[in-house]
Amino acid sequence: MKTVLFRKEDIYRGNLILINRDNPIRVEEEIKRNLVPVANSHHLLNREASDKIHQILIKVDLNNEIRPVSCFRSKEEQENLYNQSIRDNGMDFTRKYVARPDTSEHQSGLAIDLGENKPDIDFICPSFPYHGVFNKFRRLAKLNGFIERYKEDKEQITGISKEPWHFRYVGYPHSLIIEEAGLALEEYHDFVRGFDSEENSFLYRDTEYTWSIFYVGLLDDIMYLDIKADYYSISGNNRDGFIITCRK
Numbered sequence: 001m002k003t004v005l006f007r008k009e010d011i012y013r014g015n016l017i018l019i020n021r022d023n024p025i026r027v028e029e030e031i032k033r034n035l036v037p038v039a040n041s042h043h044l045l046n047r048e049a050s051d052k053i054h055q056i057l058i059k060v061d062l063n064n065e066i067r068p069v070s071c072f073r074s075k076e077e078q079e080n081l082y083n084q085s086i087r088d089n090g091m092d093f094t095r096k097y098v099a100r101p102d103t104s105e106h107q108s109g110l111a112i113d114l115g116e117n118k119p120d121i122d123f124i125c126p127s128f129p130y131h132g133v134f135n136k137f138r139r140l141a142k143l144n145g146f147i148e149r150y151k152e153d154k155e156q157i158t159g160i161s162k163e164p165w166h167f168r169y170v171g172y173p174h175s176l177i178i179e180e181a182g183l184a185l186e187e188y189h190d191f192v193r194g195f196d197s198e199e200n201s202f203l204y205r206d207t208e209y210t211w212s213i214f215y216v217g218l219l220d221d222i223m224y225l226d227i228k229a230d231y232y233s234i235s236g237n238n239r240d241g242f243i244i245t246c247r248k
Ligand SMILES: [Zn+2]
Pocket: 070, 106, 111, 112, 113, 165, 166, 167
C-alpha cells in the first residue's frame, strides 16, 4: 500500500485532462517543456504520445500514406488559426472545426491531426478516410492510447463537428474502453465519476490484466489517499479531481 499526495495544481495535468469550451487548458509552460518531434517531422507532441504515434506508424504506414498535419499549437498559434479561419471560412465553419484559444486540445500536446499524404492537404480538415491503411491506423491507435476524439452525433457534447483526422492521446486502457463503448471523452469522464474509490472502481479486463479505474474529487488544496495496487497512474481531469488507473 502506498500513501499518495494529491495537490490542486495537478488537477490540470495528465493524459486524461478534459479540454473543451468549458474546461480550458491551464499549464501551457509545463506542456511546452515536454514536447518532442513526431516521426522525424517538425511537428511536436507530448513525449509519450509521440512515441506511441511513432510505434503505430512504423507498423501500419509502410508506404508513407499518412502524415502529421497539425500537432502541438501554442496559444498564439491557436489564436492566429482561429482568427484566420473566421476571415477565410466565416464564423459558422470556424465554430464547427476550430476551437477557441485555450480550449483546443492541440495546446495540450496530446492531440494530432493526421492526413492522407497527397498534394494540397487541407490544414483544418485534412482527409483521413475510413478504409485501408487509415482504418489499420485506427485499430492500432485505440490499443495504444489514442481515441478518435470528435465523432458523429457527439457534436452537442463536444462542441466540435465530426473530425475523422483528429486523434487524442488519453492512454491505455482508457482509449480501448472509450472506443469500444462509443463514448465522447466528456461522457467517459462522467461515467468514471460514478466509481469513487479503489473498492468501488470500474473493472476492465483485457487479455493480460485487470484494470481498476476510479475518480477522486479534491475538496481541499491537498489530500492524501492510500492506494493498494502496486502499479497505478494518476491523471487530473482538468475540472475538480483525478482519475486513478490501477493494473492488477
Ligand atoms: Zn485537431
